[in-house]
Amino acid sequence: MKKSGAEILLEALSDSGVDTIFGYPGANTLPIHDGLRSGPIRHYLMRHEQAAAHAADGYARATGKVGVCLATSGPGATNLVTGIATAYMDSSPIIALTGQVTTTLLGSDAFQETDIIGITLPITKHSFLVRDVRDMKSTIQEAFKLTTCSRPGPVLVDLPRNVLASSCPAGEERTYQSTPKVSNGIGDKDDQLHKIARALNQAERPVIIIGGGVKLSNACREITDLIEKGRIPFVNTMMGVGSVHAANGYNLGFIGTHGFELSNRVVHQADFILAIGTRFSDRSTSNVDAFAPLATIAQIDIDPTSVGKNIKTDLPLIGDIRKTLKKLIPLVETPDRIEWLSRIKKEQETTEKRNCYKGCGEPGRFIGMVQEAMPEETTAVTDVGLNQIWAVRSWLPKTPRSLLTSGGMGTMGFSVPAAIGAKIGVPEREVVAFSGDGGFFMNIQELATISYYNIPVKIIVFNNSHLGMIRQIQDLFYDSRLSSCELGNHADIVAIAKGFGLQAERVAVEKPEEGIDKMAASKGPFLLEVMVDPENYVYPIIPPGRSNMEMIFGRSD
Amino acid sequence: MEVKRHTIKLVVNNKPDVLARIAGVFSARGFNIESISANVTMDPNVTKIRIVTMGDTSTVTKIQNQLKKLVDVLSVSHVRESKQGQREMILMQVKLTDKNRNDVMKAIDELQCKIVTRKSDYCILEATGSEEELEILVQRFDSLGIEDLSRSGVVAL
Numbered sequence: 001m002k003k004s005g006a007e008i009l010l011e012a013l014s015d016s017g018v019d020t021i022f023g024y025p026g027a028n029t030l031p032i033h034d035g036l037r038s039g040p041i042r043h044y045l046m047r048h049e050q051a052a053a054h055a056a057d058g059y060a061r062a063t064g065k066v067g068v069c070l071a072t073s074g075p076g077a078t079n080l081v082t083g084i085a086t087a088y089m090d091s092s093p094i095i096a097l098t099g100q101v102t103t104t105l106l107g108s109d110a111f112q113e114t115d116i117i118g119i120t121l122p123i124t125k126h127s128f129l130v131r132d133v134r135d136m137k138s139t140i141q142e143a144f145k146l147t148t149c150s151r152p153g154p155v156l157v158d159l160p161r162n163v164l165a166s167s168c169p170a171g172e173e174r175t176y177q178s179t180p181k182v183s184n185g186i187g188d189k190d191d192q193l194h195k196i197a198r199a200l201n202q203a204e205r206p207v208i209i210i211g212g213g214v215k216l217s218n219a220c221r222e223i224t225d226l227i228e229k230g231r232i233p234f235v236n237t238m239m240g241v242g243s244v245h246a247a248n249g250y251n252l253g254f255i256g257t258h259g260f261e262l263s264n265r266v267v268h269q270a271d272f273i274l275a276i277g278t279r280f281s282d283r284s285t286s287n288v289d290a291f292a293p294l295a296t297i298a299q300i301d302i303d304p305t306s307v308g309k310n311i312k313t314d315l316p317l318i319g320d321i322r323k324t325l326k327k328l329i330p331l332v333e334t335p336d337r338i339e340w341l342s343r344i345k346k347e348q349e350t351t352e353k354r355n356c357y358k359g360c361g362e363p364g365r366f367i368g369m370v371q372e373a374m375p376e377e378t379t380a381v382t383d384v385g386l387n388q389i390w391a392v393r394s395w396l397p398k399t400p401r402s403l404l405t406s407g408g409m410g411t412m413g414f415s416v417p418a419a420i421g422a423k424i425g426v427p428e429r430e431v432v433a434f435s436g437d438g439g440f441f442m443n444i445q446e447l448a449t450i451s452y453y454n455i456p457v458k459i460i461v462f463n464n465s466h467l468g469m470i471r472q473i474q475d476l477f478y479d480s481r482l483s484s485c486e487l488g489n490h491a492d493i494v495a496i497a498k499g500f501g502l503q504a505e506r507v508a509v510e511k512p513e514e515g516i517d518k519m520a521a522s523k524g525p526f527l528l529e530v531m532v533d534p535e536n537y538v539y540p541i542i543p544p545g546r547s548n549m550e551m552i553f554g555r556s557d
Numbered sequence: 558m559e560v561k562r563h564t565i566k567l568v569v570n571n572k573p574d575v576l577a578r579i580a581g582v583f584s585a586r587g588f589n590i591e592s593i594s595a596n597v598t599m600d601p602n603v604t605k606i607r608i609v610t611m612g613d614t615s616t617v618t619k620i621q622n623q624l625k626k627l628v629d630v631l632s633v634s635h636v637r638e639s640k641q642g643q644r645e646m647i648l649m650q651v652k653l654t655d656k657n658r659n660d661v662m663k664a665i666d667e668l669q670c671k672i673v674t675r676k677s678d679y680c681i682l683e684a685t686g687s688e689e690e691l692e693i694l695v696q697r698f699d700s701l702g703i704e705d706l707s708r709s710g711v712v713a714l
Contacts, residue, residue, distance in 0.1 A: 121577060125628070126629075
């Protein structure tokens with residue numbers, strides 16, 4: 001029996017566990033959409049390809065499975081680019097399927113032709129152009145293997161229309177030709193593990209830094225065990241937030257440019273840092289030369305390029321985090337650490353007094369109230385800007401996948417489409433998207449998707465009529481010379497949401513109870529616009545180029 | 558940080574986009590590829606590439622690690638500074654006049670070049686050697702009148 005390339009593709013996707021695709025059709029993907037009519041895979045028609053990529057990403061982050069997005073050749077494919085880059089920066093496993101012109105037209109500047117593989121080279125783990133229908137099945141299998149193995153990341157598969165339409169007789173499918181890789185030659189891991197354990201046991205002021213890799217490696221239980229057994233205080237990078245229950249007594253909060261005073265101060269005093277699944281990005285370290293000056297640094301990561309990338313590591317270990325921690329835990333002792341822990345406790349008392357509502361002001365209080373009103377099992381998705389910092393500081397994740405944010409790429413417009421993906425991936429959980437009035441407009445068209453499929457996500461739009469974080473930076477570091485940061489209040493967001501068919505309410509951030517109650521009680525999609533003072537900034541903040549200790553707590557005037 | 562010349566040897570799958578992926582790793586860090594040579598091996602599915610670049614050792618190590626991560630790159634190694642096993646070929650078109658003819662012939666003889674073509678007003682010469690040896694050669698003939706030249710880039714075992 002003969003099958004078409006599109007049929008083989010859909011079968012291979014299904015066999016790999018795909019039940020959902022987020023996409024947008026075009027002439028060159030029509031053989032796939034034809035096949036989707038009858039198959040087991042659900043296709044969600046988004047209103048923009050960028051949103052399809054973010055939805056696949058949100059789906060992957062919420063479920064831990066591979067997210068799949070589909071776009072046609074040319075503009076469809078290029079519209080995916082921001083979404084692919086977002087997934088790449090946060091190591092999210094997504095597969096981007098793109099239609100392509102017929103193979104004989106490749107390179108001829110045909111209608112809707114673009115070299116999407118060339119365009120996405122630096123933002124994908126790998127990419128394939130399927131030139132022969134006999135390679136379809138094995139390419140898809142290989143793509144799935146690559147997207148999840150080692151450090152996850154996006155893989156793009158470019159699919160020429162004639163390959164999708166042509167048929168492949170049964171038994172003529174080719175297997176993927178792969179030549180074995182030569183090992184990286186990392187050296188003796190056990191020896192290094194013992195060295196790390198010894199350094200940790202001997203340290204007087206140890207701190208663990210948890211990065212996004214801990215969740216990706218499903219090592220959240222192991223990291224919690226390590227922390228509790230060794231009585232080790234820990235901080236998170238933005239991507240690491242949620243790996244350990246927020247209420248864990250050793251949690252000091254997240255570090256970096258927009259991090260907490262306490263966590264930045266404690267890292268600065270540490271004599272030993274165990275960094276797990278983080279590359280020490282500039283957002284976490286600020287001025288890297290002044291970062292943790294007293295500490296010996298051990299680093300565990302699966303990706304050799306992340307080790308020693310931004311900071312010199314004294315004890316690097318390349319390996320799977322979960323497996324490594326399982327071996328490390330038995331080697332770790334349980335000291336009392338009275339001195340270090342009581343010193344931190346004292347720091348905590350003074351810093352908390354200085355930073356009420358976690359330095360977020362009214363929006364911090366508001367987010368706490370939202371979390372209180374929503375079910376325990378609720379996923380928060382953030383956008384980028386002040387709303388992101390408010391949410392990451394104030395939302396207290398209890399499970400690893402309950403706070404999704406674009407940490408590396410910082411993509412405005414991420415929250416609403418990613419929330420769609422998260423809700424579809426885990427329908428039994430409530431999903432709240434936090435956005436600002438800047439990012440909200442960047443993917444506002446997705447309200448139509450939400451309304452069409454009746455996807456019951458809650459959207460919170462903080463409206464301060466400004467690009468709040470830009471305003472804060474201009475206010476503090478550009479002598480209050482505000483430029484291009486005022487959005488104004490000429491668009492009625494509640495009326496817009498209602499126009500799309502959503503329920504919507506507007507509240508002031510100081511008096512939000514009624515709106516929150518209505519949102520929590522609603523069964524369908526709901527938008528809550530929250531009016532915020534444009535000068536409600538986040539503190540502390542670290543000026544560009546400065547160290548994590550040079551925090552600013554307010555305007556100098 | 559000390560900027561040095563580094564030769565990196567790669568064994569890669571013989572695929573159309575592999576070179577673009579490799580070049581991207583260099584250009585992302587603002588590194589220039591000084592010379593590159595690529596050819597098939599005993600195995601037709603596999604290509605050997607040698608790249609010479611200038612940079613500090615720590616960044617070159619990072620580049621090597623990133624190259625190792627590419628799916629179609631099978632192995633990456635840093636070719637040691639010892640010059641054995643690193644050779645390059647050069648082709649030069651040298652002007653011939655009544656005035657320089659004797660000096661050119663003398664240089665050919667002394668530097669053991671091979672004459673590929675000889676016309677009345679120019680000759681094309683071929684030579685192989687280490688990069689340094691070829692530099693000396695180029696300097697010598699430059700004073701006599703090189704009209705064009707082409708170098709293969711380093712090949713190394």
